[in-house]
Each structure stands twice: as C-alpha cells, then as structure tokens.
Amino acid sequence: MRLFPPFSTGSRCTVIFVLVLVVAVLASGRKVLADSSSTLLAAYYDRHMAIVRGVAYGWEDEEPPRRIASNAAQVGVGRRFYYVLDNNGILRRFRDALRPAEIVGTGVASFAAGRTGVLTIDRVSTLWWIGADMGKSERIAENVAAAAVGDGTNYYVTRARALFVKGLAHRGQYGDGRLRETDGFVQTATGVTRVFAHTGHALTLMQTGDVMGTGGNIYGPVGRHGLGDKAVRWSRLLTGAVGVATGASHSAAVLGDGTLMVWGAGYGPDPVRLMGGVSAVAAGSSATLVLKRDGSLWQVGRGRRDARRLALK
16 A cells, blocks of 8 residues: 655655754754743742653742652642643642642643633633633633733733733733733734743743743843833843743743743843753742753752752652
C-alpha cells in the first residue's frame, strides 16, 4: 500500500532537510523554552509549584517542595489552591499536598489560575471561566490560544494574536489608556503570543520576541514607564524573549540563549541578568523560581542574586 505519492529527487531532498531541521529545533530545547514558563512552573505570592520529570510539586515560601501529583502536564497557583492539569486533560485543585483533590474540569488543553478562579482552554480552543467557588462554568470566547488571570483583571489571546481584556482598569491594566472597566472583553493589542498578569499589572510576549508591560508600577515590574505609580499604555521592556513571568512586584524573562533577565522590586526598573542555562521561570512575591536546562530546580529570593537548589523527594 502506498501512503504517499512518489517524490522527485528534489522533493526528497526538501523533505530530508525539513526533517533534519525539525529534529534540530526539538533537540535545542527552543520549543520548551517558549512554553515552559507557564506550564512547568507557577507562583502566586508565596505559593509555588513545579513539574519535574512529570511529577507536580507544591510548597510555600521556604518550605521544602512536596509531591502533589504525577502524570502532570501543567501547574498553576491561586490564593488558596494548587492546580494540576494531567496528560488526560483533567484539571484538579488541591488545598495542600495531603488533602484529596477536587476536579475542576475535563477535556482541558491548558489553563490559567489566579485569586478569583481559572480560565480554561479546551481542546477545540474554546475559553471557559470557572470561579473559585466552583459554580457553573461560563463560555467566554472561541479560537483562544492563551489566557491569564490577574487580581481583578482577566486576559486572553486569540489564535490570530489579538489580546482581549476585561476587569479592573484603575491601574492601567488594559494598556490602551482607559482607567474604567468595561462590561465585556475588549481588544487592546495585536501581535501577542502570551499574556501574564498579577497585582494590577500585566506583561505580554509579542510575536517579535518583545516583552511589553502596563499597569501598576510602584516597584518597576513593568519597567520605567509610569515608574512609581502606573503605566496606562503598553511599553516595551526588552526583546529576544521566549518566556515571561511576573509576580507581585517583579518580573522576569528567559531569552533565546537561556539567559534569565529580572527587573522590578529589588532589581530596579531596567532588566538585569540573573543567570544562564535557564529553560523556565516563575515569579511570586518574595521569590523567583527557575528551572534550568539540566532539569534542576532553583529558588532565588526577590532582589537577590544567589540561588538555592531545591531538593525533590
């Protein structure tokens, strides 16, 4: 049985070249770098999570990580819960490592968690909202690629790379100059691949590799624009990023070569180099979590340069 039509010599060479290129990209880890800042690590204030070799761990502040679940594909953190999405598309939440889990949703491809609940994206790219009270889920939009839950402001990115925002606007969270919230989601940017939100501010990773920021900026998590108060429009912070994270008062980005840049509280408004060999990052309140390319997990106190390697059991 012939599965493919016969190839000419030129076509064969093209196919071989493409296969070699794909293998090279996968081997380089670039795909992991682009995605892992939200799938393998998570932080919200002093609650942290990480996936290492398929196992999800959770811990608070300086406590040792505790194993929460296996077969993990993505982790997320809210004010009171640890969230784990497994490879079967089942999203669960845990109050801690010792209590039984609650099922939040099924058929989930990815999600974003925060203080008020979770945004889930199903396998046909439909976005759903599920509040922290686990009430009835609400359909939000179709053709969604990414989402973020902030403290009072939510975001999503369509497959066409358009950014939509809804919620509190008093700190410039929309990025289009408005300071009053809208009744529904409104578009405020284009060319966006990912969005990240926290306490009154948000960052976007653009198709170009630029990192943009807007919102509350007392300590500089969105750079120099509006420093000391708030930025009400998106402004560029750095370029060449493949992964981004933002915490309560500081932010971080992983560059294409594995360099980790940080800025905000403890570092200043301009991005500075923290370390190299990084594949993923997450930012909380008092710490930055780092997953290195060698698979090791590290925690850095906010404003510090020395990292502490975490032991996993």
